[in-house]
Amino acid sequence: MKKRIYLDHAATTPVDPEVVARMTQIWTEDYGNPSSIYAEGRKARMIIEDARKTVAHGINASLGEIFFTSCATEANNMAIKNAVRDLGVEVIISAPTEHHSVWHSLLSVESQGVKVLYLDVDEKGRIDLGQLKALLEATPQKKLISLMYVNNELGTIHPVQAISDLAQAHDAYFHMDAVQALGSYEIDVQAMPVSFLTCSAHKFNGPKGVGFIYINGNNIIKPLLDGGAQERNMRAGTENTAQIAGLALAFRKALDSREKRMEHIRAIRKHLMEKLVSEIPDIQFHGDYDGTYHPKILSISLPLTPKTEILLFNLDINGVCASGGSACSSGVESASHVLKAIGLPENRRALRLSLSHLTTREELNRFVQILKENV
Numbered sequence: 200m201k202k203r204i205y206l207d208h209a210a211t212t213p214v215d216p217e218v219v220a221r222m223t224q225i226w227t228e229d230y231g232n233p234s235s236i237y238a239e240g241r242k243a244r245m246i247i248e249d250a251r252k253t254v255a256h257g258i259n260a261s262l263g264e265i266f267f268t269s270c271a272t273e274a275n276n277m278a279i280k281n282a283v284r285d286l287g288v289e290v291i292i293s294a295p296t297e298h299h300s301v302w303h304s305l306l307s308v309e310s311q312g313v314k315v316l317y318l319d320v321d322e323k324g325r326i327d328l329g330q331l332k333a334l335l336e337a338t339p340q341k342k343l344i345s346l347m348y349v350n351n352e353l354g355t356i357h358p359v360q361a362i363s364d365l366a367q368a369h370d371a372y373f374h375m376d377a378v379q380a381l382g383s384y385e386i387d388v389q390a391m392p393v394s395f396l397t398c399s400a401h402k403f404n405g406p407k408g409v410g411f412i413y414i415n416g417n418n419i420i421k422p423l424l425d426g427g428a429q430e431r432n433m434r435a436g437t438e439n440t441a442q443i444a445g446l447a448l449a450f451r452k453a454l455d456s457r458e459k460r461m462e463h464i465r466a467i468r469k470h471l472m473e474k475l476v477s478e479i480p481d482i483q484f485h486g487d488y489d490g491t492y493h494p495k496i497l498s499i500s501l502p503l504t505p506k507t508e509i510l511l512f513n514l515d516i517n518g519v520c521a522s523g524g525s526a527c528s529s530g531v532e533s534a535s536h537v538l539k540a541i542g543l544p545e546n547r548r549a550l551r552l553s554l555s556h557l558t559t560r561e562e563l564n565r566f567v568q569i570l571k572e573n574v
Contacts, residue, residue: 221441250446266414459556484498
């Protein structure tokens with residue numbers, strides 16, 4: 200039996216074997232509660248603090264600015280809701296193409312009286328910096344910009360350095376969802392100041408169930424979860440020592456091999472696009488696919504027909520894992536708010552293909568042949 204073809208690395212990634220081994224060793228040997236004062240607890244605490252050093256060094260932050268969470272969804276909720284509650288934010292500027300955890304957090308604070316302004320996006324998912332500047336200039340209240348680095352469905356990259364500069368110039372907070380970018384691009388929070396930055400380990404071959412939030416030291420907020428005094432009283436609950444260590448190891452490996460990984464992904468993406476154009480009639484690419492994009496994400500669409508209507512099901516039957524959009528809301532496929540925002544016609548069937556340094560040309564060749572047979 201041929202190995203299944205996994206083309207959904209934007210949804211989640213396989214955990215690196217070294218990371219699995221490291222976490223297993225901690226689960227079996229270093230199981231002390233990091234809040235305990237005896238030797239086993241002190242060792243667990245040391246593991247967590249070593250992980251914090253790795254993360255802080257990776258984004259050029261201070262140790263006291265890194266807080267471990269269960270995932271980026273928790274971190275995004277913390278950034279947005281606490282900015283409103285504790286920093287007095289009254290206006291939030293975002294885009295209709297943000298991740299559900301941001302979008303739904305915005306709906307929550309909007310129901311409490313916060314004004315949410317959505318930037319226009321073009322057919323490639325790009326924002327207009329001129330519109331952002333105009334909104335900032337027209338908003339005297341305390342404001343937060345909440346925009347992602349890399350769009351999780353299109354691969355389109357927002358101009359985050361320019362956004363950071365505008366935020367600084369107009370005394371606005373900037374929350375950056377860096378989930379799809381961390382480990383692929385250099386992020387330096389000193390060179391590109393942000394107020395909040397969020398991450399999830401399972402997007403760069405770490406475990407599910409752990410992430411972190413960077414909180415700029417100038418922003419004094421209270422915990423989202425109340426309880427014990429863990430994470431310097433910022434996030435209650437016993438720390439997940441093994442998975443925090445797994446996050447740090449996966450992050451370090453991603454940083455160490457970033458250029459090599461990205462070179463491979465760019466090459467196989469180019470190969471995939473050429474194969475799709477030559478083999479699949481009437482295929483279209485979406486997002487800023489020929490401009491500023493993350494090469495791991497390729498959004499395509501095909502004419503809507505009885506065959507393409509059940510395309511994901513048929514691909515699965517034929518051993519291909521792919522997505523119709525984001526896989527972060529539920530196991531039930533539904534219309535993507537991102538694809539609606541960029542104006543994807545209703546007579547097109549979208550497919551998101553997301554690659555990694557583990558993806559091979561042979562797998563992509565097999566995928567194109569399977570796709571051809573099913574459309």
